[in-house]
Amino acid sequence: MDEGVESEERRNRVLVMKDQIKKAIDDHLMDEGVESEERRNRAMMLKEAMQENGFSYMNISSC
Known part of the structure; x- marks a missing residue:
């Protein structure tokens, strides 16, 4: 991959913080x-x- 080129997969990543996951589970x-x-x-x-x-x-x- 050339430097400066970002893959489609990397561009669409979403970071979810652990406190957000905990809140979703609790809620x-x-x-x-x-x-x-x-x-x-x-x-x-x-x-x-x-x-x-x-x-x-x-x-x-x-099966």
């Missing part, structure tokens, strides 16, 4: 709202499905 995943509870329930169901002998695990293993 959207850890609050006590109905949507957050539904997200946690779906995450638990997916985790169980992917465990050995879980529904998704068996589907992937049989």
